Amino acid sequence: MRSVLTVGTVAIAVLAVTGCATRDWVRETLGSKETQINRRVADVEGSVGEERGRIDSVERRVGEQRDRLHQEAQRIEGMGFRVASVESQVTEMGGGLKAARDHADAAFARAEEVDARVSRLAGRAPGRQLVETLDLTFPFGRADLNDNAQTTLAGLAKELQANPKLTVDLEGFTDPAGGRDYNLGLSHRRVEAVRRHLVDQGVELPRIHAIGRGPLDDRGVPSDKKRRVTVKLMIQAD
Numbered sequence: 001m002r003s004v005l006t007v008g009t010v011a012i013a014v015l016a017v018t019g020c021a022t023r024d025w026v027r028e029t030l031g032s033k034e035t036q037i038n039r040r041v042a043d044v045e046g047s048v049g050e051e052r053g054r055i056d057s058v059e060r061r062v063g064e065q066r067d068r069l070h071q072e073a074q075r076i077e078g079m080g081f082r083v084a085s086v087e088s089q090v091t092e093m094g095g096g097l098k099a100a101r102d103h104a105d106a107a108f109a110r111a112e113e114v115d116a117r118v119s120r121l122a123g124r125a126p127g128r129q130l131v132e133t134l135d136l137t138f139p140f141g142r143a144d145l146n147d148n149a150q151t152t153l154a155g156l157a158k159e160l161q162a163n164p165k166l167t168v169d170l171e172g173f174t175d176p177a178g179g180r181d182y183n184l185g186l187s188h189r190r191v192e193a194v195r196r197h198l199v200d201q202g203v204e205l206p207r208i209h210a211i212g213r214g215p216l217d218d219r220g221v222p223s224d225k226k227r228r229v230t231v232k233l234m235i236q237a238d
Contacts, residue, residue, distance in 0.1 A: 127237030131166070134231040136194060137224060140175070143189035145197060153194065156233065157201035168203070169232040170194050170210035175223040180214060187212030194229045 134156070136149040145153070160166050172191035174183040191210040199205055216226040 128234045129237055130232060131235050132233040135225070136229045136231060138190055138227045140227065141186070143186060143193050145193055150197065153197050154201060156231065157198055157203050159233070160203045160207065165236045167207045167209065167234045167236070168198065169234060170208065171230045172212040173216040173226055173228050173230070174214060175226040176215040176217055184212060184214040187214050190229050194231065
């Protein structure tokens with residue numbers, strides 16, 4: 001009987017020890033698994049946090065890009081408005097330039113008629129005789145007097161002042177290059193430059209008869225000789 005109890009007691013002790021060992025193993029195993037799970041969860045949470053940070057960064061860049069696109073759209077819209085305004089101003093200026101050109105053409109036409117009438121009347125004046133003919137040449141497209149022309153006109157002005165019977169006829173010409181209306185206006189400007197210079201030198205305006213004849217088509221005359229004002233010094237015969 002005592003042997004049976006001893007054996008039972010030993011068995012119970014063994015089971016107790018075995019049960020404790022099993023519980024410790026289970027706890028260790030569970031603890032290890034929990035640690036691994038926690039580590040994995042932490043790793044996943046870290047990855048999720050990094051991914052969330054990247055997503056936030058992308059969203060921020062997208063927002064910035066959207067703002068820039070909006071600003072660019074507003075700038076382009078503003079430029080379109082300014083371009084339309086400039087085009088409108090250019091159109092208005094074009095209309096104004098055309099009106100000014102038409103007005104200038106009409107003024108030149110009237111001046112040509114007056115000059116032609118004065119020249120006809122001067123040509124019909126009895127006893128007018130040609131004393132001398134001078135040619136004042138001009139650069140291409142220009143109507144200003146060079147030093148040689150001014151020196152020549154200074155001497156001519158002295159002759160006119162010394163002899164009240166002298167008058168002067170001016171005829172302006174251009175070469176054929178360009179439009180006729182432009183060349184007609186250029187010939188008037190050249191004649192006017194000569195007439196104004198003589199008046200500045202003290203010659204009375206009624207003694208100067210001037211007309212712009214426009215392009216000179218004579219093929220026998222070089223182009224640089226066509227760009228001129230012909231000065232004819234006339235005298236009233238007794």
